[in-house]
Amino acid sequence: MTIYDISEKAGVSIATVSRVLNGSANVSEETRQRVLEVIDKYEYTPNAFARGLGLNTMRTIGIMCADSSDLYLAKAIYYLERQLRENGYHCILCCSGYELKTRRESLELLLQQKVDGIILVGSNYIYEQEEQNKYILDAALTTPVMLLNGSLDAPNVYSILCDDYTSVQEATNRMITSGIRDILYFYNSNSYSGKKKLYGYRNAMEEHGLKPTEVFFNGTHEDISGMTGQLLKLRENGQVFHGLIAADDMLALAAVKYALTLGLRIPDDLAVIGYNNSILAQCCYPELTSIDNKLEALCQHLTDTLMDVLTDNYGIKNTMFSGDLIQRGTTPKL
């Protein structure tokens, strides 16, 4: 039962249903009664109903991510939760998985709770086919929706993201300028953000007249043995490369393990750049050069924007941050 269904069954506009639910005075008593009867008859969620009755907000924000064990997503949730708590808000998290069906259900569940806002963490929530993004537009009808690392132009939807394209393009440029020309790109996701990174690499290579070499890893984000194995197989098949840029730090760690397994020297025989500048970058030896996509700043800006939206209904719609290359032991001075 959605706000649409109520509007249809009561024979009034969605805006009118919304006015009734928000206790607005601009509704005739007759209309108000008709809407409430439909709500009653079809058991529209008690929480939305309670909100309609003017009960206090619970001061909660719903956070959705695909998989809370993904290091990057887990870190984002950690920052958001802390920052929201500092603003007096609790956070409710739903792990939605990667399928559209479970995502729709998870979002529905969050909306049934009395959340004041929704945060979608990760660029994989935005689909290429426009009609698949309808679940987000629907949610935005009643609740502000914040996209972390995704972008969607719609009312009541706010996008905060890192410039993945330029970050990877610049890192590739710097590796090429340092004299490494056979650079492989190692990636495992075709999400919105995944594609931006890929295009950044591809563009930098082509601008220098070099042939892009793109290797896709088709496994889970934690299968580091599988990743290492795929690189070792390339080598067996005669493929040589002296530079590798990875779409995340786990893939980059696999490249480091690949080099150490073969007895290659890092960075002399193989230079490696990761992405996310996660804790993994400091877990290996030598430590990983990695692109910092400013996750904490992104989360802080998202929280600030959401607080603006919740207090005076005005927030910056789109914000893009620049990434930084953090140089450590897996690259020569770039």
Place this chain on the structure above:
Amino acid sequence: MTIYDISEKAGVSIATVSRVLNGSANVSEETRQRVLEVIDKYEYTPNAFARGLGLNTMRTIGIMCADSSDLYLAKAIYYLERQLRENGYHCILCCSGYELKTRRESLELLLQQKVDGIILVGSNYIYEQEEQNKYILDAALTTPVMLLNGSLDAPNVYSILCDDYTSVQEATNRMITSGIRDILYFYNSNSYSGKKKLYGYRNAMEEHGLKPTEVFFNGTHEDISGMTGQLLKLRENGQVFHGLIAADDMLALAAVKYALTLGLRIPDDLAVIGYNNSILAQCCYPELTSIDNKLEALCQHLTDTLMDVLTDNYGIKNTMFSGDLIQRGTTPKL
């Protein structure tokens, strides 16, 4: 407003309030009305109220953890969420932080949602002082509470944990038997589970007539540079050790970095054992020997028990799993 307050104000027992809320027939109409009036007057949470009115369960389970960016906790949440979803339940997560005050608030928040059960992830939820655990007992009055890696003997509370004591004791024994006698224990938590591990190490050392050397790291769980620095300082002060057992894999990785920084050979000059057998164990080179505390099996057993409790009100109260030593490159054959 809690179930206690209602019971007091209506002049009936907690059990009677509970029967009214659960729609039980064993309540006189007069008592039922009196309880409902109190609930109405004091605005007892609408969700509990809705449940009392026999509205459908939302089939949701509330999960609480201290910090969702902790690798171990994040992984537990991942398993639980997947397993609960397979059973037709959604999961709502609250990150409660480490303070009792925010924990109480988070638990209250979850109970106000229509959760069918509560899962507390991590042994740090159980306090030594009994009265500090009252917030858990209170929750258990209305909702089954599952403890992952914690133990508390109370009605409607279920404990599922790994035998941390024996796991560390055996690992220490095996390192000693392999000929390494100057073994350092490196840890950073005094939680229930943290103490069990420490005592396991201490007991094994003392049983072999060896002096325990315990080093506490007083920093965040991700400060791997700080951890490495602390070990390097010990060495500067003349402390030599050929074995190190760590309370988690991050601390163990710091030991590996310490050895590689000093040019020590692993495992010949330093043998290292971690704990959790997390993804970190496969991120370093050589890969980390680590104690597998069977997190996925623990989570599966917890989910199964909870489903038992929710369907026929009977579940196993306490379950303890044994850990396994997973041998990799940072130890000789043990």
